[in-house]
Amino acid sequence: NAGVTQTPKFQVLKTGQSMTLQCAQDMNHEYMSWYRQDPGMGLRLIHYSVGAGITDQGEVPNGYNVSRSTTEDFPLRLLSAAPSQTSVYFCASSYSQGAGELFFGEGSRLTVL
Amino acid sequence: ILNVEQSPQSLHVQEGDSTNFTCSFPSSNFYALHWYRWETAKSPEALFVMTLNGDEKKKGRISATLNTKEGYSYLYIKGSQPEDSATYLCADPWSSARQLTFGSGTQLTVLP
Numbered sequence: 001n002a003g004v005t006q007t008p009k010f011q012v013l014k015t016g017q018s019m020t021l022q023c024a025q026d027m028n029h030e031y032m033s034w035y036r037q038d039p040g041m042g043l044r045l046i047h048y049s050v051g052a053g054i055t056d057q058g059e060v061p062n063g064y065n066v067s068r069s070t071t072e073d074f075p076l077r078l079l080s081a082a083p084s085q086t087s088v089y090f091c092a093s094s095y096s097q098g099a100g101e102l103f104f105g106e107g108s109r110l111t112v113l
Numbered sequence: 114i115l116n117v118e119q120s121p122q123s124l125h126v127q128e129g130d131s132t133n134f135t136c137s138f139p140s141s142n143f144y145a146l147h148w149y150r151w152e153t154a155k156s157p158e159a160l161f162v163m164t165l166n167g168d169e170k171k172k173g174r175i176s177a178t179l180n181t182k183e184g185y186s187y188l189y190i191k192g193s194q195p196e197d198s199a200t201y202l203c204a205d206p207w208s209s210a211r212q213l214t215f216g217s218g219t220q221l222t223v224l225p
Binding site: 033035040041042043044045048058059090097098099100101102103104105106107 | 144145147149155156157158159162164202204206211212213214215216217218
């Protein structure tokens with residue numbers, strides 16, 4: 001059972017570089033989201049999607065871009081990486097907004113130098 | 114952003130002790146309350162999703178209660194074991210978009 005798959009698991013970037021974190025789920029979930037984990041601040045929502053073609057901003061969207069062309073995939077793009085984006089990123093999916101449990105990917109650790 | 118608060122921030126108990134911790138959330142417009150278990154170097158895993166006032170859920174030695182009128186939920190662990198060591202998160206779906214807002218967690222360490 002693959003569940004939610006994130007790649008890459010680790011990445012080091014230089015300031016100003018761009019990259020895409022990939023997320024795919026095989027559970028046919030409509031709801032997908034991206035969180036970042038910051039010490040002392042827990043998990044903060046970056047962007048989310050309620051279905052293919054529909055995305056919206058979460059709590060900390062600045063510097064990130066998303067798209068949802070298929071139900072399965074929800075990539076997160078860093079447009080011009082900054083040291084403040086050094087974090088662990090988690091993709092999650094659910095069958096229902098709010099009342100459905102989130103299934104998380106294994107996380108992607110990003111370091112921006 | 115609605116505040117979801119958890120206490121205590123960290124907790125050390127001896128193996129075999131029972132323990133509990135608290136999640137506080139805004140009681141207005143309640144929709145659901147989630148609990149997750151997050152082990153170091155892994156990803157969070159759902160324990161419970163609770164929707165009804167007075168609801169009580171149980172999974173093995175872990176149980177949770179919910180009071181939506183006063184805006185709190187308790188998570189209980191009976192007879193703690195070292196493998197229970199983890200961070201326990203609660204989360205509240207807020208706004209009409211039902212996005213989950215997470216508390217900062219309670220970090221539990223069970224000493225053998």
